[in-house]
Amino acid sequence: MTPHDLTIIGAGASGLACAISAAENGIKDVCLIERLPRAGKKLLATGNGRCNLSRENINADSFHGSFDVSLILAEFPDVRPFFKRLGMFTHTDLAGRIYPLSNTASSVLDALRFAAENAGATILIETKCTALSRKNGVFEITTDKGTLYSKAVVLAGGGCASPVQGSDGSCLSLAKSAGIEITPLRPALCPIPAENTKLLDGLRVKCAASLNVGGKTLKTVQGEVQFTKTALSGICIFDLSAVYPKEKATVTLDLFPEKTLSETEEMLTMAVNSRKALSSADALTGVFNRRLGVYLLKRINQNPDRPAKTLSPTELQALAKAAKALDFITSAPADFTSAQVTAGGVKGTELSPSLMSKKVSGIFLVGEIIDAHGDCGGNNLHFAFATGIKAGISAADFIKGN
Numbered sequence: 001m002t003p004h005d006l007t008i009i010g011a012g013a014s015g016l017a018c019a020i021s022a023a024e025n026g027i028k029d030v031c032l033i034e035r036l037p038r039a040g041k042k043l044l045a046t047g048n049g050r051c052n053l054s055r056e057n058i059n060a061d062s063f064h065g066s067f068d069v070s071l072i073l074a075e076f077p078d079v080r081p082f083f084k085r086l087g088m089f090t091h092t093d094l095a096g097r098i099y100p101l102s103n104t105a106s107s108v109l110d111a112l113r114f115a116a117e118n119a120g121a122t123i124l125i126e127t128k129c130t131a132l133s134r135k136n137g138v139f140e141i142t143t144d145k146g147t148l149y150s151k152a153v154v155l156a157g158g159g160c161a162s163p164v165q166g167s168d169g170s171c172l173s174l175a176k177s178a179g180i181e182i183t184p185l186r187p188a189l190c191p192i193p194a195e196n197t198k199l200l201d202g203l204r205v206k207c208a209a210s211l212n213v214g215g216k217t218l219k220t221v222q223g224e225v226q227f228t229k230t231a232l233s234g235i236c237i238f239d240l241s242a243v244y245p246k247e248k249a250t251v252t253l254d255l256f257p258e259k260t261l262s263e264t265e266e267m268l269t270m271a272v273n274s275r276k277a278l279s280s281a282d283a284l285t286g287v288f289n290r291r292l293g294v295y296l297l298k299r300i301n302q303n304p305d306r307p308a309k310t311l312s313p314t315e316l317q318a319l320a321k322a323a324k325a326l327d328f329i330t331s332a333p334a335d336f337t338s339a340q341v342t343a344g345g346v347k348g349t350e351l352s353p354s355l356m357s358k359k360v361s362g363i364f365l366v367g368e369i370i371d372a373h374g375d376c377g378g379n380n381l382h383f384a385f386a387t388g389i390k391a392g393i394s395a396a397d398f399i400k401g402n
């Protein structure tokens with residue numbers, strides 16, 4: 001059987017971008033293999049259906065892991081020109097996040113899918129790869145629907161996050177079977193289960209959130225935190241989950257990051273003094289959502305029904321301290337079903353600058369399978385597209401030279 005020039009395992013963001021890039025660089029016989037019934041399903045769920053595909057002024061400080069993303073970002077600091085070539089345009093919000101002009105993720109998927117198909121790429125859906133080996137300079141790819149052969153292979157099947165959207169870890173297994181080292185995996189960009197959140201279920205609070213271990217602050221971010229019955233969630237928490245350590249940690253919320261402790265105490269004292277005839281809980285509704293005020297009073301062991309006028313300066317100081325440092329004990333991020341990305345993956349030192357494996361010539365690795373995960377806000381999709389484009393160029397050079 002005549003081998004394909006290039007076979008890409010995984011037809012998501014990085015895989016489709018790779019197919020297009022390879023075609024733009026002269027490789028016409030490209031085959032994509034996708035285990036789901038359609039290509040790019042995970043893309044449709046990104047950005048709440050709007051697809052935050054990149055961000056302005058993207059930088060390596062927003063990424064974590066063993067792979068040095070700086071070279072990729074230096075070569076591909078902006079993916080908008082790539083999408084313009086595909087006939088898709090974008091807009092940027094006030095926070096610098098880049099979205100399709102249509103504000104629909106389907107526009108991004110359509111641009112990629114139409115371009116890949118127009119370039120002549122074959123997309124095999126509902127096909128699962130089960131083994132990968134190299135014999136006599138040609139790769140043998142075993143699937144549940146038969147065996148394929150290829151001159152070069154790109155592993156673009158993602159990590160383990162959100163398996164219902166396509167990333168089930170199978171591509172990592174293929175990489176490992178080829179002798180490529182994989183760093184430990186864990187969920188990232190996901191809720192963090194925490195103690196004592198049930199009473200706040202459904203509330204959203206703008207604050208600063210810090211992740212602390214043994215008195216050391218690992219990361220602090222500002223934004224909105226959402227409470228569930230068993231966890232902390234929201235973009236702030238997702239970004240903290242990206243650097244969650246192996247041991248137990250504490251998430252600390254500062255409900256008034258723009259104020260000092262003394263300023264917070266003064267504000268609470270004024271609020272209580274202006275409503276002395278009310279209960280403590282009612283007196284604080286000018287400062288907090290009532291449920292949050294009740295929660296804080298209980299955290300300092302005060303009855304919310306207690307008359308506001310009876311709160312002492314010491315108790316108001318304790319309330320201010322609780323508002324400025326509201327601690328939640330946590331044990332680990334949520335599981336992969338709730339995660340947007342995978343932390344860990346193919347170790348950075350396993351890859352050459354071309355994104356080809358140093359151990360197995362002709363295997364390229366892209367996107368989430370690599371040990372590099374970014375904070376929320378378009379970083380991870382940018383990395384997927386950029387590595388896909390780079391691998392397409394590199395694979396084309398490899399195929400032409402062999």
